[in-house]
Amino acid sequence: MPHRSFLFFILPSAIAMILFIALPIGSVLVQSLFVEHGQILHEVETCSPFGGCTTETRVDAEATNALRAAQPLGRFNGLGTYLNRNHLATGEIAAFWSASGSWGQFWSRVSQLPFYRALGFTIAYTLVVTPCGIALGFWIALAVNRIPKVLKGPVIFVSLLPMIITPLIGSLVLYWMLNSRGILGRALQWIADDPTLSIGSSGPLTWAVLFLYGIWIAAPFSFVVFYAGLQTVPQDTLESAMIDGASRWERVRFVVIPHLVPLATFVALVQLMDNFRVLEPIVGFNAQARATSLSFIIFNDLKAENGQLFGSAAATSMMTILFVVILLMPVLIRTWRDFSRKPA
Amino acid sequence: MTAHRPSRLLSVFATLFVLVWMVTAGFPFLWTAWGSFKVEPDFFSRVDWTNALTGVNTVRQTGGAFTGDGYYGAWVLNDFWAAALSTAIVTVATVTLSLILGTLGGYALARSGYRYAFWILIVALIFRAMPHITLVSGYLVPFFELNIWGTLTTSIIVLVAINQPFTLWMLHSFFLSVPRDLDEAAMVDGCTRFQAFRTVILPVMWPGIITTGLFSFLLAYNDFAVTAMLLRQDNQTMIPKIASFLGSIQNEGNVMFAVSSVVSATVPLFLLVMFFQRQIVGGLTAGAVKG
Incomplete structure (x- = not known):
């Protein structure tokens, strides 16, 4: 089949897969580097004639919403989400490592962390x-x-x-x-x-x-x-x-x-x-x-009642995709070998 | 030599094993279908499991040994009919679009002798392995921004795209079994490539298309990750709707709503196996033998 008609036949399917499978993987990668904006706080000083002045910290709802609408991705966090307690938890693991006396103790503490669980x-x-x-x-x-x-x-x-x-x-x-x-x-x-x-x-x-x-x-x-x-x-x-x-x-x-x-x-x-x-x-x-899976913690982050955790879900998704690729690696290597052995 | 005649003991053992498996595979559905016509204290009895058989509480509460209260509560009071309608729209549209895109693409992949066709299949295999929920986490923010979140159309397009890798693989292997001479003969007779595809190849491909359609149907009908995250409360399909019944489980009777909607949602699948058993089995083995 000539290239032109191949392209014509494959195009609709290829566009669908690029738009809704390949691009989302890119979108997940970008999202995983950002984290939701916190609430904007400002201090209000209230003075009463007798009690003197007190300063209070309040949530500026208007400014918070404006910021969230302007930057829907949140703020840039680099690899912060990957390393935090809910994901790879590097800090916690280092602490466990130095605190735990034995391997068993170390593993049982690591397996309590959400991502490793x-x-x-x-x-x-x-x-x-x-x-x-x-x-x-x-x-x-x-x-x-x-x-x-x-x-x-x-x-x-x-x-x-x-x-x-x-x-x-x-x-x-x-x-x-x-x-x-x-x-x-x-x-x-x-x-x-x-x-x-x-x-x-x-x-x-x-x-x-x-x-x-x-x-x-x-x-x-x-x-x-x-x-x-x-x-x-x-x-x-x-x-x-x-x-x-x-x-x-x-x-x-x-x-x-x-x-x-x-x-x-x-x-x-x-x-x-x-x-x-x-x-x-x-x-x-x-x-x-009692049991959670990688898909489940992503689902849970996205379902969260008070604010969906897109950054957190995306970081877990990226690591899940990485594991899927590792899982497929033997198959891919074998196909690659078979393929390069075959005369073109 | 004993090996020549079939051993009776082994046959008996095999039959027993098959019977045990049949009970394991079929009994849970039978039991749940039976229980869906009882009231909650019977189907989930604290006292005596035989209540589910005799329906003591069902008789006391409703006057008969069987009750349709669970179905009434789910379908009428909780708008399960709307969810069923959404499911019908989503699955029909998804299957149709999947097959249109899939036959075109699968045909191209089966007929192209170039290397890139092979690589497209490998990439499709990797895409096939992506857990759906990881893709969904990539959709939400862009969909919110584009303001296309929550509509049936969006879910349909997403499901079609997610099904494509599988559809392409399956149809590709079916097209390989149609001899190349057929389209070449048609093109010698003056057909264009597309005319040959449409008037000569598609008519002999119907069995393959029907089988692939069945599997696309199952993928769309059984989906939870995509529809649970991409649809609003008011246009949910059946599966996320059932999941939301579970959320409000505290009220007495709600569990029976969930039970009866689960049984309702099983019926189409049951009919599907009944009428298309041969095609489903054929599809599984075709994929295995050729893929």
């Missing part, structure tokens, strides 16, 4: 949910492959539900069952023999439930992809493995799994990207007291 949960969620979801999907695919044909349609139908469900709705549906007055929450209390047990009051339990939710919505996707992959496993290879005396598990291990590896890398890539942006379950499970 969110980062820790986001990474844990991504690293737990991605492999577990893929593994569960793989086992479901193997099992569904063995059951009678008439059952397969309904099984696939039901399996698709957690995947296509709106994440907020999915997490609410599970949350209502799991909270202390829901059916599963009651069952948990009965099993643990502890009537006061509730998911929300325990940190590890909240994390576990969020992970389970993640696996619940992630597994169907891997299941469907692997199930389709299983239909194309070369039968000859399977049969010759059987003749050579390979056991059932050996056939899965040495024939089926190698056949599915390219699919697994694709699934892993998509799921890593999706799990890293985890936001809705924390809203749905009302879990922010």
Whole structure:
């Protein structure tokens, strides 16, 4: 296709992506260097005939609003927002480092800081949910492959539900069952023999439930992809493995799994990207007291009732984007290698 | 040799495992749909979980074993119909625009043999990985300044743009499966490139376009980050509306509004899987095999 007609065809899509994906990233970068104006204060001296004079500090609402309207970005703050307590907290970490006696003490104090707390949960969620979801999907695919044909349609139908469900709705549906007055929450209390047990009051339990939710919505996707992959496993290879005396598990291990590896890398890539942006379950499970994610703290800054914290949200966003690029780095490097090896 | 005949034990085990998975995947929806016709003290029972089945309090409060009070409260008293209307407008417009931009772009990417087409796909992959909320934090200040915040049009355009990377990838791989000879034959017969695209390629692409449309629909319908931040209270779509029910949860009965609106919002998705199961499965595997 000549360059001219390529440009003609790609232009609408390219403009949309440049305007609403590339430019906003630039806008985030600029915003992260600014911070909201404080209120303008001025001193008023009031004198009464008897009491003498007192000076009072008042908020000059008019001047504050005028300044905010004139400079909507706020004032320039450089890297200040990145380094403050709510983000990288360099000052606090230095203080912890000198004050803490042991590594354990140091880490437990660092993990209390908002940014590191969110980062820790986001990474844990991504690293737990991605492999577990893929593994569960793989086992479901193997099992569904063995059951009678008439059952397969309904099984696939039901399996698709957690995947296509709106994440907020999915997490609410599970949350209502799991909270202390829901059916599963009651069952948990009965099993643990502890009537006061509730998911929300325990940190590890909240994390576990969020992970389970993640696996619940992630597994169907891997299941469907692997199930389709299983239909194309070369039968000859399977049969010759059987003749050579390979056991059932050996056939899965040495024939089926190698056949599915390219699919697994694709699934892993998509799921890593999706799990890293985890936001809705924390809203749905009302879990922010026990677990926050990078997306959630950005959301929280933007939702703030008394004044949205654009600078703070932008700084977290920039660092999140940086992590996404790091996450994609292996893929990008591999593509780059494949590409430069190929003769142009 | 035992390996030759299928082991019965293994089949039984597989069937059991599938059954457990089906219950895990399906029961939560069934339970919530059932519970949405009960009153709060039954569905969230402090006393006895079987109340949700028998509906003791529902009978006492409303006279029947099932009640539509939750639905009445959400749809009529709390204007959930308006949110449903907003959702309908946003999803239909987003899907249509996504497909128009996506087919043009995907076709170009599939037919161009140059290096830059490859790089555009890689950049699209990076864009696909951006968490939506990070982009939203970039929109707000400029949108306030341009005075375009809070309208459905803005949200639609943003959703179309956010969907583009995914749409491009998917349609690109569908277009690759249409042989190049087809457009070349049309162009030899005197079609321009665009005529060949519109009259020859698009008609054979319908299955791919429908599948991609389904996924664009899901992206737009399921979105929370964009619509929650970019729409006003009065033109909110369903998902942010449900989230705002949760905010005012103190009042007795409000939880049931949320439950019934959650069930209402699940119905279109349920129908979607019922009618388009084949296309959804096909789309997932097409992306996996070719992407």
